[in-house]
Amino acid sequence: MIHECVDQYACLAANINFNLEGLRIGFWQLTIDGLAWGAIYALVAVGYTLVFGVLRLINFAHSEIFMLGMFGAYFALDIIMGFTPSGNAYNKGIALTILYLAIAMLFAMLVSGSAAVGLEFVAYRPLRRRGARSLTFLITAIGMSFVLQEFVHFVLPKLLKGYGGSNAQQPIILVQPKTQFHIFSATVSNVTIVIIVAALIFAVLTDYAINRTKFGRGIRAVAQDPTTATLMGVSRERIIMTTFLIGGLLAGAAALLYTLKVPQGIIYSGGFLLGIKAFSAAVLGGIGNLRGALLGGLLLGIMENYGQAVFGTQWRDVVAFVLLVLVLLVRPTGILGESLGKAKA
Amino acid sequence: MRGRMARNAFALGSAGLLVLGIAACNQSKPEQEKSQSQLKIVEQVQIDGQGKEVKADQSAAPSDPAGDGKATCPPVSIAMAGALNGPDAALGINIKNGVQLAIDKHNAANPGCQVQLKPFDTEGDPQKATAIAPQIVDDQYTIGLVGPAFSGETKATGTVFDQAGLVATTASATNPTLSENGWKTFFRGLANDAVQGPAVANYLKNTLGYKKICVIDDSTDYGLGLASAVRETLGPIADSGCNISVKKGDKDFSAAVTQVKGVSPDAVFYGGYYSEAAPLTQQLKDGGFTGTFVSADGTKDPEYVKQGGEATKGAILSCPCGPATGTFADEYKKKFNTDAGTYSAEGYDLGTILVKGIDSGAITRPALLDFVKNYNGQGVARKYQWTPTGELTTNLIWIFKVQ
C-alpha cells in the first residue's frame, strides 16, 4: 500500500485499514461469496470434527486427503474424460457440464475416501493397538501430512507424467463463471450456485446419516463411550473406518467444488492452508459437533470475507487464525459445544 | 447388514461411473480441439522514457560468441543463477538457455578453449540465494556470473559478489536501487524499472490516452518497485480507490476484482509475475472488466497466455527485453525445440560478452571484470555499454501485445 507515514506509529496503523465503508458497500456480495467459501470449509471441517468426536484425535493429514481429492478430480477430467488443460472454459451446456462434474466429483470422492481409510489403516490403527498417547497420534498425523504432500510434490511426477511437481496443474475449466442473477446489490454466479447447492445436499445427507441411521447411531455411541458401545455389539474398528470414510468422501466433494472456484489451485501444497482454516471452522462451531462444523465453516467463510474488506486483502488468512485463537481462549468448546458424544434420542 | 448395503452402493456407484464415463468419453474427444488458443505475444513498438514511439535501430550486426575460433584458455567456468524450479522457473530457464547457446557455440568453434556453464537454482528466492552465493564464489574456476535473475535475490547477494570481485551481470533484475549500492561487480543487461515504469506510464497516459488506471502490485521487490514508479508517473490518473497490493502466490483475487469493478478504470496495470497475472486477468474478465490489462516483463512469457487463455487477448506487456529475431531465434528454436522466451536474448548477449572476454585473455576475475566494465558492442537485443554504476548507457523499452 502506498501512503505516507507521519511517524513510525502511524505506519503501524497504516498497513491495516479500517474500511467500514467498503464493507457496507460490498456487504451482500461479500456475504454471498463468503457463503460459497464457507460451504467448502464446512465440508472439510466435518472430516475433522467427526474424527475428533470418535477418536479424540486431530487428523492433521485431512488437508492432504483434500489435496488428493483435487488431484483425483483433475485426473477424472483429464484422463477419463479427455479434456485438455487450457486457460479457457469448456462451455458444453448445463446438462452435460453437470454430468461431467458429477463424474469428477465421484472420482474425487473415491480417491479421498480411499486415502482416508488407508491413512487410518496404516498410520493410526497400529498406534491404537499399542495404546499410544495423544501426543504420539498428533505427531504421526503431522508425519503423514508431510509424507503425502511430498509424495505428490516429488514422487507423483515420476509415476504419472504431468501430475504433481512444484507447479500447479494447468487448469481445466469446465464452467465459465457467469452471473446468473442479482440479490440486492450482489451478483450470484453459476459457480456459486453449484457450490452452495452441492454443499447443501451433502450437508443434509451427512446430517441424516449421523442422526437418523443405524451406523450414525453407532458413531455417536462410540464417540460417547467406546467400551460400552463394544459391549452393546458395535464394532469399534468398523465405526472408526466408517468415520474416516465419511470425512474422506466429503473432503473429495469439497475438493471438486474448490477446483471450480480456483482452477489454478491444484498443487501439492493446496490443501494445507485450507485444512487449517477448516479445522478452525470446526473448532469455532464446536469440535466434535457435526452441525457445529457446518455452521463454523459458513461463519468462517463470511468472517474472512468481511475481514478482508475491512482490514485489507492481505489480512484474509489472519482472520482465520485470530478466530481460532480467540475461540480457544474464550470458549474452547465452540459455539454449539461438543455434542457428538452426548446422548441424543 | 450395513456392510452389504455399503458394498451394494459401491458396486452400483462404480457401474454407474463406468457407464457415464464411457458415454462422456465418446462425447468430448472430437470437441477437444476447439478450446486451443492461438494467442501469441507479438512485439509492437519501442518507446523511450517519455512514452514516445521510437523506430528500431537496424544498423550493426550482433556479436558472435564463436569469435575467431583460435582462442585458448584454461578450464574456466561461467555460473548462472536464477529460478530453474518452482512457479517462476520459465523466466530463469529462458536465461539459462540463452547463456547455454552462447557458450556451446563458442566451445564448438574454439576447441582450444572449453568454457563450462554451471547453473545454480535459487528458485527466485532471496533466502535460498544467500545460501547459494557463497557456493558460487567458493569455486575458483568460476570467473563470471550471469544472474541472479530476480531483483530480490540480487539485492540479497550483491555484497557477496562484490567482495569476491566476481563480475555479476544480470539479464533480468530490474529494480532501480540495485545499482545504488556501490557494488563494483554489478552490471545490468537491460533497462531498469526507473526507466520502464515511467516509460510505460507515459505511454498509457500520453500515447494511448487512458484517463483512469488501477495499479496493482504483488508486494515483491520487483512488483512493488515497478508499480511505485508507474503510480508516481501516472499521478492522479492512477485512481486511489483501487490502489491494491496482492501477495505473490495468491490465486484468488475476488476482493481486488470487486474493488476494480467499483472504480471502472480504462486499464489495469499489474506489477508482478505471470503465475499471478494469469488468474488475475481471468478473474477480472469474468468479473466484467472490459478495459485493457497492462503488465510488464515479469508477465511477458508464453506461460501467461497458456494459463490465462482467451482472457489474455489484447493485453499489453512492456519489457526492457528485446524480441528474439534473426539467426539467434532460429538457432535457439533448433537447439531447445521451443521459441526463445523473455530474457533469452539478454542471456545470450551477456554470455557472449563473457566468453569474448575469456577469448581475449581475461581468465581471472579481476581481468574479466575489467573487460566487462570497458565493453562496448552490439548484441541481439541492444547495444551494450555500461556506466560506472553498472547501468546501460542507452535505454529503450519494448511494447508487446497478446494477439
Added chain:
Amino acid sequence: MSVTDKVLAPGDRLREWWDGLPRVQKWAFGVVLFGALALLPLYTPSFLDTPGISFGGTMAQFAMVAIIAIGLNVVVGQAGLLDLGYVGFYAVGAYTVALLTSPNSPWNKLSPTGFFSAPWAWLSCVPLAMAMTALAGLILGIPTLRLRGDYLAIVTLGFGEIIRLLADNLSDITNGPRGLSRVAFPRLGESEKLPDGVFSNGNASGHANYGTWWFWLGLVLIVILLLLVGNLERSRVGRAWVAIREDEDAAEVMGVNTFRFKLWAFVIGAAIGGLSGALYAGQVQYVAPPTFNIINSMLFLCAVVLGGQGNKLGVIFGAFIIVYLPNRLLGVHFLGINLGDLKYLFFGLALVVMMIFRPEGLFPARAQLLAYGRAARNWLRSPPVEKEPAR
C-alpha cells in the same frame, strides 16, 4: 541378563555404557567430542562431506537448529507442553535483531559509536532479542497455558502463524515479503582480504569460511546452554516439570504451582528460541517471513521427537539428523529424483515409523529424580556386605 540384552534397541547398549561411567569420565569424553566436532569442518572426512553445499554452512545451520531443539525440549520434552508454533519465537528473535540493525527498517538503531556501532551491534542485540522473545513467551503463555494437550497445540500453532502473517503484512515496519537485508553480524578478524571480518558472508572460500565460524560460535553457546538447562533439570524447577509432564493433576494436588512452572518453561524455551533467531539473522543477514512457516515448526518438533523428548543431548542428535541428512543427499539422484528434495518425505516417514515402534525417541529421557541416582543404583546392585551377626 541375556533376555534384556536381546530386547534392547541398538542405541541402548551405548546408553548403558554411558550411564555406567563416572561423572569425571563423562566430562572428559565431552571435552574430546567437543574438540572433534569443532575441528570437523576444517578436516572433513570424505564420507561426511556435503558435496552440493558448504559443509561449514551446514554445520552452522546444525548449531542453530540444535539450540532451537534444546529450547523446544524444555517446553515439549521436559514440561510436556506441546508447542506447534515454536517457529514464532525464532521469528521474534530474528526480527528483533533485524529491525534494530537493518538499513531497511524504520527502527534502525545503527550509529557510528556506542552500543550500536558496527562492531558491537549484533552482540548488543542478542540479549535484547532474548528479552523480547521471553516477553513474547510470557504474553503468549499467560492466556494459553490454561489449556491442555491438543488444544494448547492448536493455539500455539495459530499464534505461530499469526506472528508470521504480521511480519508479512505490516510492511511499513518489517518491509513485508521483501524482508530486511544487511542485518548486522559480529565483526571479528577484519583484514585486507576480509574487510568485514570472518563472520560476514564475504568469507566464503576455504574451510574456515563464515559457516565454520558461526558453527564455532554456536557450539560455544550450545555448551553454555547445556550447562544451564542441565542445572535447571536437576533443580526444583526441573522436578516440577517432570511432575507436570507425567500427571498434571497429581502434581497440582501435591502442591506444585503448575501454572507458574509451565509459564517458566514457556519463557525459558522462548528465550532460547530467540537466541537462535538472533544467530540466524546474523548469519544469513537477511530476514524475511517465508522462513518462519509451519513446516519449519514441524521440523523442529521432529528433531525433538526423533532425538528423544526430554533428553537434551538426544535432541541435539535429532537436530543433527534433521539438518545434515538432507544436505548430505543434496546432489544424490535416485531414479531421477534429487534425494535432498525428499527430505520432508523421509522425515515424515521417520516420524510415522518412530511413533509406531519407538515413540519415546532414539535416546529417551531417563528420569533422574535422585540427585545421587547412580551411586544409589550401584549400592543397590552391589553384592550384600558380610555383616557381623547382631549381638
